[in-house]
Amino acid sequence: MAKDLKEIKDVNEIKDLGWDELIPGAALFSFTEPVEDVVEVPMEERPYAPTNSHEWQVGDWRVEKPVYNRDLCIDCQFCWVFCPDMSILSRDKKMIGVIYEHCKGCGICVEVCPTNPKSLLMFPEHTDNAQALAMWPKKEEKK
Amino acid sequence: MVKKIKNLKEFSLSNDRFEGANLMCPGCAHNIIVREVLNATDDPVIVATATGCLEVCTAVYPKTSWDVSWIHIGFENAAVAAATVSAAYEVAKRKGKLPPATQKLVEEGKEPKIVAFGGDGGTYDIGFQSLSGAFERGHNFMYVCLDNEVYANTGGQRSSSTPIGASTSTSPAGSVSYGEKMMKKSMVEIMADHGAPYVAQVSPSKWKDLVKKVQKGFEVYGPVYINAQSACTTEWKHAPEDTIEVSDLGVDSCVWPLYEIINERDEHGIIYSTKLNITYRPKKKIPVEEYLAAQPRFRHLFKPENRHIIDLWQKAVDARWEYLQRREEAGV
Numbered sequence A: 001m002a003k004d005l006k007e008i009k010d011v012n013e014i015k016d017l018g019w020d021e022l023i024p025g026a027a028l029f030s031f032t033e034p035v036e037d038v039v040e041v042p043m044e045e046r047p048y049a050p051t052n053s054h055e056w057q058v059g060d061w062r063v064e065k066p067v068y069n070r071d072l073c074i075d076c077q078f079c080w081v082f083c084p085d086m087s088i089l090s091r092d093k094k095m096i097g098v099i100y101e102h103c104k105g106c107g108i109c110v111e112v113c114p115t116n117p118k119s120l121l122m123f124p125e126h127t128d129n130a131q132a133l134a135m136w137p138k139k140e141e142k143k
Numbered sequence B: 001m002v003k004k005i006k007n008l009k010e011f012s013l014s015n016d017r018f019e020g021a022n023l024m025c026p027g028c029a030h031n032i033i034v035r036e037v038l039n040a041t042d043d044p045v046i047v048a049t050a051t052g053c054l055e056v057c058t059a060v061y062p063k064t065s066w067d068v069s070w071i072h073i074g075f076e077n078a079a080v081a082a083a084t085v086s087a088a089y090e091v092a093k094r095k096g097k098l099p100p101a102t103q104k105l106v107e108e109g110k111e112p113k114i115v116a117f118g119g120d121g122g123t124y125d126i127g128f129q130s131l132s133g134a135f136e137r138g139h140n141f142m143y144v145c146l147d148n149e150v151y152a153n154t155g156g157q158r159s160s161s162t163p164i165g166a167s168t169s170t171s172p173a174g175s176v177s178y179g180e181k182m183m184k185k186s187m188v189e190i191m192a193d194h195g196a197p198y199v200a201q202v203s204p205s206k207w208k209d210l211v212k213k214v215q216k217g218f219e220v221y222g223p224v225y226i227n228a229q230s231a232c233t234t235e236w237k238h239a240p241e242d243t244i245e246v247s248d249l250g251v252d253s254c255v256w257p258l259y260e261i262i263n264e265r266d267e268h269g270i271i272y273s274t275k276l277n278i279t280y281r282p283k284k285k286i287p288v289e290e291y292l293a294a295q296p297r298f299r300h301l302f303k304p305e306n307r308h309i310i311d312l313w314q315k316a317v318d319a320r321w322e323y324l325q326r327r328e329e330a331g332v
């Protein structure tokens, strides 16, 4: 029996279904309940539906990940504005960190980071973040 | 209501209405443009998207990456979908038949913004008749072309936006060809000549210029066309982390000039004033060669037998920059 999308509450339930096990439908819901003015609601408080890609992850596309060093960051927000994948978390004008579930490892945030040394650097995916921070490069002399 | 965005820190307070874990390539500029456009306003937004990378990769059934009302439409009719929404909205508003939630937002000054996104294939070529029709009829909506100069979603075929010398799957460079033979179509002028109140060219790397233009576009009544440079890591063949740098090279070489055209019409629809403003002037205009060198789709142009195409490029870019400056100076 094919399932109705509206009855599915858990994202893992959809992930396990084959394409022919879902009732085809024309409308996909972003949220499980009406949200009056979504722009006023931060990501953490939104009632995301399992059919919202926000509930899924693409982190396994990466071979390298950006690691963030709070001590060097000047909160310029270049990484926030140029991240194509909504994966830089900023709150109250401060950069907080990377959303690894959604980060595809493109490296744009590292390229645009203006500090010296950079406050974001790419490391092989398997590197432990604490280890990455311990081997952070020193200030580069201007050539 | 115009959202106050004085600087980047203030812009970063925006709550995105476009979601992660969509399936666009890493480093895709389409996404950066969509974020900047949606975050330019806090009003409700209704989006229609033409088939192309953006549509296909943000709505893979049973998932959506959109927290705004979003319409999945054909390749050739994003403009007409948006125009229809706009017309229906105006009728419902006039008759007092808006849904209560929308009515409440409108009373708070949050008038919905209607936006169509289309690729260059869906805009310059296949959706052109519906786009032209919607602009001629004067519907109140914004059309944003995500211009990556190629049909990216189907494997990189040339479009009428593909510039000369680019190697694409239907204009491949090789021993007998330097790649694409035609010059890029001047879509911005073509749309301005429809008499649209506001037409502009933008790049996602100049986020403030883009946001300002989108806000201006939302403020005028009538069809607005925004041509957005969209570096495509897959078809331009640059590394994903270089998307912003390649965009900047395009702007600083004047290959991708940032400007706007404002038409004013009287009550009979007669255009009595046309103004072109250049909104960004590179401090140092860099040679086109640097822009081309950053993208392997132009690699073959650096062979001795193809060098003349680079000279042609520079000539064409200089002539166009000259033309834009003359128009700006003359106020036409």
Ligand SMILES: Cc1ncc(C[n+]2csc(CCOP(=O)(O)OP(=O)(O)O)c2C)c(N)n1
Pocket: B051, B052, B053, B054, B074, B075, B076, B118, B119, B120, B121, B122, B123, B126, B146, B148, B150, B151, B152, B153, B154, B159
């Ligand atoms: C009428 C029609 N013709 C062809 C296609 C196949 N098709 C889907 S996406 C696409 C290319 C889109 O190119 P573009 O509009 O430039 O968007 P991009 O993918 O580059 O962002 C094509 C040819 C289609 N969906 N509909």
Ligand code: SF4
Pocket: A066, A082, A083, A084, A085, A086, A087, A088, A098, A099, A102, A103, A104, A105, A106, A107, A108, A109, A110, B027
């Ligand atoms: S690597 Fe790319 S996707 Fe990941 S946070 Fe940086 S800019 Fe965003």
Ligand code: SF4
Pocket: A072, A073, A074, A075, A076, A077, A078, A079, A080, A095, A109, A112, A113, A114, A115, A119, A120
């Ligand atoms: S670009 Fe670098 S300095 Fe700026 S907010 Fe991001 S991490 Fe901090």
Ligand code: SF4
Pocket: B023, B024, B025, B027, B028, B029, B030, B053, B057, B148, B152, B153, B231, B232, B233, B234, B235
């Ligand atoms: S092919 Fe190009 S336009 Fe399409 S998702 Fe990939 S980078 Fe973006």
Ligand SMILES: [Mg+2]
Pocket: B119, B120, B121, B146, B147, B148, B149, B150, B151, B152
């Ligand atoms: Mg395209």
